[in-house]
Amino acid sequence: MNRIATIEAVESFLPDSSHTIEELAGPLGLKRAQVRLLQKVHGLHRIRQDPDASLLDLVLPAARRVLHRVPDPTDIRYVLYVHSTQEVTPSHLNAAALISDALDLQHAASFAVTQQNCATALAAIELAGTLLEDDGDPYARVLIVTGDKTFTPGNQLLYNTGALMGEAGAAMLVATADTAGDRVLSYATQTMGQYSGGVLLSPEESKQYGRDSARALADVMQEAVEQAELTWDDIHWVIPHNAPLTETVKHLGIDPTRVYLEKLAEYSHCFASDVFLNYTELRDSHRLQPGRHYIYVASGLGATYSSMTFQHQAPALPRLTTI
Structure with a gap:
């Protein structure tokens, strides 16, 4: 079993302002046929978006709720800001530092992680585990x-890619693998660089990208389950980003009712946040069970596919000792 990290707390935030796709069609230059395609094929109907709110307005509420779980803020050694869009602030401003300052965590080292686009948050969890292992302080x-x-x-x-992006924020508190919480058991990822063009892919390349994406995502999900020494019978819920996974589910042969996409139509895809948005929706509706196993799934334009298994509310592990 891999000892990667433990996620002690997860919180999410959505703007109050909600818009239908029809309301956005004009500003986005969507034709009626394109609106129908997004609705009927991709299952999108509404998004959350607040044009008057700043980036800090979006990301700080969830972060502040997580920090309420920390008795001593100096225990926060690193602040990682995960974003999918490369340009999030004017060039003279450091978004990670702005977030750290707003949370009164100036003592912590802060930096951004973005290279894997919407799959970056799972990579950040693995990176957090590495940072904590190197730090060596259990607190x-x-x-x-x-x-x-x-x-x-x-x-x-x-x-x-059939994506209409909405806004959401999320925050996680990551501790060492020895502590109690959502214990990360495995992490699998794959990048297909031939699709690095993203939105600039030709129509023919985009079609092939769609076909290859379903298989690539299925492969990393299977790899993550096997790394954790589990089977699909052990996985209680698949918690993905908000995008249809019909072909991926077919490749894996798993029950589609175990894939949580209930909020796809209402929230759409929210960059790197919606995996954790879906987690909090499941948790707050009392559908996550202590001790059961779950799997996060995310893909990033470019094209990176990632998956992470975890055990919900696992007890603390005995600490490893070195000789």
Whole structure:
């Protein structure tokens, strides 16, 4: 069993403002046929978006709720800001430092992680585990904050992938693998660089990208389950980003009712945040059971596919000793 990290707390945040796809069609230049395609094929109907709110307005609420779980804020050694959009602030501003300062965590080292786009948050959890292992202090913690603003039509509508992006923030408190909480058991990832063009792919490349994505995502999900020495019968819920997974589910031969996509139509895809948004929706509706196993699933434009298994509310492990 891999000893990667433990996620002690997860919180999410959504803007109050909700919009239908029809309301966004004009500003985004969508034709009626494109709106119908997004609705009927991709299952999208509404998004959350607040044009008047800043990036800090989006990401800080969830982070502050997580920090309420920390008796001593100096235990936070690192603040990782995960974002999918490369340009999140003017070039003279450091978004990670702004977030750290706003949370009164100036003592912590802060930096951004973004290279895997919407799959970056899972990579950040693994990175947090590495940082904590190197730190060696059992009280040390890493705060991971996610959230992107849909500040331009090009940033919001990724039509060749069927994605209409919404806004959401999320935050996680990551501790060593020995502590109690959601214990991470495995992490699998794969990047297919031939699709690095993302939104610039030709129509023919986009079709092939869609076909290859389903198989690649199924492969990393299977790898993560096997790394954790589990079977699909052990997995209680698949918790993915908000995108249809029909073909991936077919490849794996798993029950589609175990894939949590109930909020896809209402929230759409929210960059790197929606995996954790879906987690908190399941948790708050009392559908996560202590001791059961779950799997996070995310893909990032470019194209990275990642999956992470964890045991919910696992007890603390005995600490490893070195001789």
